[in-house]
Amino acid sequence: MNNLKNLRGTTDLLPEQLKKWQNVENIIKDQLSRANVKEIRTPIIEMTELFIRSIGEGTDVVNKEMYTFLDRGERSCTLRPEGTASVARALINNGNLKGTFNKLWYMGPMFRYERPQAGRQRQFHQLGVEFIGYESPNSDIKIITLAWDILQKLGISELNLEINSLGDRTDRENYKIAFLKWLKDNFDDLDQDSKARINKNPLRILDTKNPDTQRLLENAPKLNQFLSEKSLERYSFIKNQLEFLKIPFVENLKLVRGLDYYSHTAFEITSSALGSQATVCGGGRYDDLIDQMGGDKTPAIGFAIGLERLILIAGTSLEKGRDPDIYIVNKGQLAESLAIALSRILSNFDLITELDLSGSSFSRQFKKANKCNAKSVVVIGDEEAKKNEFSIKLFNNSIENNNELKISIEDNAKLEEWILKNLNLNISAKK
């Protein structure tokens, strides 16, 4: 019937589903603006090089998951696979880094070319929060609590927070030397996957899923043994603060995360309510990213939450939308004109008005008003239209208490009075 289909891994979000999305997004935005975090919007398409240089050449994201194409000017372009690189680029380009602090968030589509499965799509959506210019370990804490509290506010339980420290650049370099030596000594016992990673991204071998390699790794040098005094101090401060704030976490020494740019704090929040794609939130510190990209040396930390996964585990109470406050039933040419005029007047209130445009019988229109759960109904037919008025009433099953009233189309004061009295309207919400 229809051979035009959506591309694999992309989906339409219809009004019914979007109620939940919008509720979730509103709660998130609310939380963020209370913490005075500001929104930033960057293009969803960037020069390919931006991602190669920031995310790292040895990563899966860059190697096999990017939507990359040549534009008409033969430039290599990529649909963004994540948001941090773009935000960093935007700040560098706009000169927003000189001695300033930025608390930023963004929400929007990201693209990764992978096989779709539960909680994973090729076009998916992320909320990202980045604190840029902040070095204090308390900024790590604030970022983690922000992520944690957003998830709590959405009524999500069964969450697990895992943290680790990757140390600074020098710590990691020292560790890499020792680890590489060990890897080479034990090369023959590694699985294929890990062998291939040695030259590209050795740290990722740490969280291999291969059980034999896992067992072997128990005897390998540990990253935490290579952390400097300073890095360790920073790490234990963070753990102490989390304990003080009563945020439960487990330490996961194997947590290195997939992107190259992380340093010091790395964290992940997973939910057992999801399937095998259990990570809802991932984040960490990236003190080296911005100068690596050509900006001034700027410490920063951030996280990203996958909205599809969030929607999957957020409470069902968020699925409800707002029903119409007023349903305008109208029939006849003059009545229809008055109905449109009235709907424009009503748009001055914080009301949801459904103007029936079907021209079907009164009976039909009332059925529809009932179906969409309208709180009240306005009726305009020939009788009302002749007198330049409409009738308004509460749409309940009581005839005595429906507060039916006839109001002249010009009498806005009377209309307002009826609305305020009957529709639980917050007066300050008017206009």
Add this chain to the structure above:
RNA sequence: GCGGGCGUCGCCAAGUGGUUAAGGCAGCGGCUUGUGGCGCCGCUAUUCGGGGGUUCGAAUCCCCUCGCUCGCCCCA
């Protein structure tokens, strides 16, 4: 990129080689030309994701392709 399951109306489905593709929900219209929630009646797939093949005959068998889904890898 690799492996398993699946694809019949907007949704949920029956049908598994034989001449008209059940049913339910939703939708639309009527009973009720101006007053809803119930009820009753009627209408809604020349076609079974798409293409090709086998057959006298295909939604049913075969091939290709697209999409969905679950797992691996990886991530949000």
